Amino acid sequence: xxxxxxxxxxxxxxxxxxxxxxxxxxxxxxxxxxxxxxxxxxxxxxxxxxxxxxxxxxxxxxxxxxxxxxxxxxxxxxxxxxxxxxxxxxxxxxxxxxxxxxxxxxxxxxxxxxxxxxxxxxxxxxxxxxxxxxxxxxxxxxxxxxxxxxxxxxxxxxxxxxxxxxxxxxxxxxxxxxxxxxxxxxxxxxxxxxxxxxxxxxx
Numbered sequence: 001x002x003x004x005x006x007x008x009x010x011x012x013x014x015x016x017x018x019x020x021x022x023x024x025x026x027x028x029x030x031x032x033x034x035x036x037x038x039x040x041x042x043x044x045x046x047x048x049x050x051x052x053x054x055x056x057x058x059x060x061x062x063x064x065x066x067x068x069x070x071x072x073x074x075x076x077x078x079x080x081x082x083x084x085x086x087x088x089x090x091x092x093x094x095x096x097x098x099x100x101x102x103x104x105x106x107x108x109x110x111x112x113x114x115x116x117x118x119x120x121x122x123x124x125x126x127x128x129x130x131x132x133x134x135x136x137x138x139x140x141x142x143x144x145x146x147x148x149x150x151x152x153x154x155x156x157x158x159x160x161x162x163x164x165x166x167x168x169x170x171x172x173x174x175x176x177x178x179x180x181x182x183x184x185x186x187x188x189x190x191x192x193x194x195x196x197x198x199x200x201x202x203x
Contacts, residue, residue, distance in 0.1 A: 001179060003133060006047060007143040008172035009150050010063040011036040016169060019093050022146070023086030023115065028058045036170035037066040044142070044172065049073050052142035053132055055081040055149070063170070064144035073142070080128035083146035087115025118152075125152045133177050154191075158184050162191065163198035 011033030015022050029037065044067055054064035056077040064075050089112045094101040104110045111117040132141065143153075150167045157175050173188045187195075 054144035087112035
């Protein structure tokens with residue numbers, strides 16, 4: 001059975017505006033984030049979403065509820081779709097408070113104290129996506145999650161290695177399942193712009 005998977009990031013929070021690291025800290029959407037989620041809902045309304053699997057964090061779950069509202073789409077919470085646990089980094093502005101954070105994050109086995117590594121995040125997220133795509137009886141599926149999770153999925157299934165970037169709030173991409181393989185057949189506008197920007201800055 002062919003399926004479509006729509007992965008979308010939650011709307012803006014105050015910590016997004018302040019460039020603070022969130023992770024498992026439960027930061028709610030702000031008013032702009034709710035408006036962003038409303039626009040995303042209109043964009044996705046014509047896709048025929050049959051179910052949305054959502055991280056239980058309030059920013060992702062509220063985004064899922066806003067997207068689901070027009071068609072009363074079913075929502076199921078899934079703990080494996082939570083953002084990376086960033087431990088003691090959460091609440092900080094990493095480039096100011098932990099200036100060597102980016103360098104350490106290049107090591108996929110590095111875990112902030114109290115948090116998890118990129119490899120641990122990748123393992124739980126990809127296992128969850130594999131379970132959803134193979135075992136859900138729905139054909140058109142939404143995933144409401146956070147930047148780190150969305151980018152882990154993107155790096156696995158995009159035809160081209162994504163540049164080092166963040167997925168904008170309330171943006172999405174689509175993956176297609178042909179019964180055997182999951183892949184991206186169309187590059188979303190935000191990702192295409194990121195590829196072009198990265199290419200223009202190659203020295």
